[in-house]
Amino acid sequence: MKLGFGLYRHQLDSDHLQFARQCGATHLVVHYTDYFKQGDQSGNARGDQPTGDQYGWGVAGDPNALWTRDELQGLREKIESHGLKLHALENFDPAFWSDILLEGPSRERQMAHLKTLVRDIGAAGIPVIGYNFSLAGVYGRQKGKWARGDAISVGLDGFIDETPLPEGMVWNMRLRENLGPAAVGQISHDELWRRFEAFMKEMVPVAAEAGVRLAAHPDDPPLPKVRGTPRLVYQPTMYDRLLDVLPHRSNALEYCLGTLTEMTDRGENCENIYAAVDRHSRRNAIAYVHFRNVRGVVPNYKETFIDDGDLDMARVLTILNKNNFDGVLIPDHTPLLSCAAPWHAGMAYSMGYMKSLMDRLQQGLTIWSP
Ligand SMILES: [Mn+2]
Numbered sequence: 001m002k003l004g005f006g007l008y009r010h011q012l013d014s015d016h017l018q019f020a021r022q023c024g025a026t027h028l029v030v031h032y033t034d035y036f037k038q039g040d041q042s043g044n045a046r047g048d049q050p051t052g053d054q055y056g057w058g059v060a061g062d063p064n065a066l067w068t069r070d071e072l073q074g075l076r077e078k079i080e081s082h083g084l085k086l087h088a089l090e091n092f093d094p095a096f097w098s099d100i101l102l103e104g105p106s107r108e109r110q111m112a113h114l115k116t117l118v119r120d121i122g123a124a125g126i127p128v129i130g131y132n133f134s135l136a137g138v139y140g141r142q143k144g145k146w147a148r149g150d151a152i153s154v155g156l157d158g159f160i161d162e163t164p165l166p167e168g169m170v171w172n173m174r175l176r177e178n179l180g181p182a183a184v185g186q187i188s189h190d191e192l193w194r195r196f197e198a199f200m201k202e203m204v205p206v207a208a209e210a211g212v213r214l215a216a217h218p219d220d221p222p223l224p225k226v227r228g229t230p231r232l233v234y235q236p237t238m239y240d241r242l243l244d245v246l247p248h249r250s251n252a253l254e255y256c257l258g259t260l261t262e263m264t265d266r267g268e269n270c271e272n273i274y275a276a277v278d279r280h281s282r283r284n285a286i287a288y289v290h291f292r293n294v295r296g297v298v299p300n301y302k303e304t305f306i307d308d309g310d311l312d313m314a315r316v317l318t319i320l321n322k323n324n325f326d327g328v329l330i331p332d333h334t335p336l337l338s339c340a341a342p343w344h345a346g347m348a349y350s351m352g353y354m355k356s357l358m359d360r361l362q363q364g365l366t367i368w369s370p
Contacts, residue, residue: 001320002027003355004087004288004328005347009034010046012075017082019344023351027087027328028079029130029288032067033060033094035173047343049333051141051154052172054163060095060173063110066117067093072124087328088128088215088288089121090254094137094171101135101170102184103195111199115206122210128287129207130254132217133196135185135229136165137172141221146302147335152342154333155294155302156221165227185229192230193241200246207250215254215287216242221298222263235265236276243285253280256290258332261311262301270311277316281323289320290332291354303333306350314357314368321361329354 004027005020012030020028035050038058050057076086097114099106121129132138140161147153167180200214207214219226222234233239243251257273260266266273280286293309294301306313331350336342360367 001317001325001358002087002328003351003358004029004330005084005351006031006090006330006332008036010036012078014082017079017084019347021083023348024355025084025330025351028084029088029090029328029330030075030079030086031090032075033091033173048143048152048336049154050138051143052139054161055179056137056139056169056172056174058173059177060098060171060175061093063095063098063106063113063175066096066113067120069120069123072120072126076125086126088130088254089126090130091217092117092129092131094173095175098170098175100199101133101195111202114203118203118207118212118214119210122207122212127211128213128215128252128254130215130217130288132171132219132254133199133232134219135170135192136226136231137170138220139172139226144302147304148308149338151305151335151337151346153303153335155296156299157302158300160223160299161227163227165229183228185227187230189224189230192232196232196242197245200251204246204248204250208248213250213252213287215252217254217256217290218259218263220256220259220262221301222259223298235263236260236272237265239276239280243280243283249284251285252287253285254288254290255280255286256292256332257311257313257316258290258292258294258303261294261309262296262298264297266297266310273311274315274319277319278323281320281325286320286325286327288328288330291316291329292332292334292350303335305335306331306353312368313353317357317361318366318368329358 005025006029008031035057079086141154164183165185167182218233219231334346334350337345
C-alpha cells in the first residue's frame with residue numbers, strides 16, 4: 001500500500017505539491033471541482049475542508065465545460081514533475097451530473113458527457129475517479145473546538161438541519177445564483193437505488209474500457225435522509241449492496257473510514273468496521289482510503305486527531321496489509337492545529353503517524369495484535 005495526499009483545486013501549486021512529497025506521499029488525489037471559488041462568502045475558508053451553510057459550497061461549474069483530456073494530462077504531468085503520481089480525481093463537478101442525480105430533463109445529455117469525461121480521465125492516465133452518488137451531498141456539519149487540546153474540528157452536535165433541498169441546488173452546491181422555492185429530490189430510498197443502478201449499468205462498461213475505476217464515497221454525514229433526500233450508503237453493509245449492483249473492478253470504493261465510523265451500525269468497539277475493511281479489501285474493491293478517525297456516531301460525532309478517535313488505525317492497517325491491499329491511503333481531513341499554518345500542521349501530523357505505521361508494517365513488524 002502507498003501513502004498519498006489529497007489537494008483541493010486551489011492548492012495545485014508547487015508549494016503544496018512539494019509539501020505532499022515532503023510529508024512522504026508518493027501519490028496524489030485531487031479535488032478538481034473548485035468548492036472554494038467564492039471564498040469566505042460561502043462559509044468556506046480556504047485553509048480548511050469545506051463546510052458551508054444552507055447555500056452550500058458555492059456555485060458549481062459550467063455543465064458544458066467538461067475537463068478536457070489535454071488539461072487532465074497536463075495536471076498529471078505537473079504532478080509527476082514534482083515526483084508524485086496522480087492516483088485519483090475526487091468527485092465530479094455537480095453541474096456535470098445534476099440531472100443524473102435528480103433525474104431531470106438533461107439526464108441523457110449529461111450521461112453522454114460523463115462517459116466522455118471518464119474516457120478522457122482514462123486516456124490522461126488517471127486510474128481512479130472518486131464520486132458520491134448523493135443528492136444533498138456533504139451537508140449540515142458544524143465546526144467547534146472539539147478535538148484534543150480544543151483543536152477546531154468538524155462534526156455534528158446533535159442538531160440536524162432539515163431545510164429541504166431547494167430547486168437549483170444539488171450535492172451541496174448551487175447550479176445557479178438564485179434558488180427556486182420548490183423542494184427537490186424528495187424521493188424514496190428505492191427510487192434512489194433505481195437511479196444508481198441505471199447509472200452504474202451504463203457507466204461501468206465505459207469505465208472498464210477506459211481502464212478507470214469508479215470509486216464510491218459513502219454519504220457524509222451518514223444519516224438515512226438529509227434535507228429530505230434519501231442517502232445511498234449510510235450503514236457499512238450498504239457498501240456491499242453497492243458492489244453487488246454490478247461486481248467489477250471498475251465498480252470500486254473510495255473507502256472513507258471516518259464516515260464509516262460515524263455510522264450507527266458500526267458495532268460494539270467498531271467491530272463491524274474492521275469486518276467491513278476485511279470483507280471489502282479481500283474482495284479487492286477498495287481503490288483508495290480516506291484514513292481518518294472520529295469519536296461517536298451520527299448525530300453526535302466529532303472528527304478527531306488520527307490517534308484519538310474510536311477506530312484503532314493500526315488494526316485497520318494490519319487488516320489491509322494481510323489482504324495485500326495495494327491502493328493509496330490519504331488523510332482526508334484532520335483537526336486544525338493552533339499555529340500559523342493550521343491545515344499544514346494538521347496534515348503533517350497525520351502523515352507522520354501514517355508513514356510510521358506503514359514503514360513498520362513494511363519491515364514486517366507487528367503493529368497490532370488482538
Ligand atoms: Mn471522506
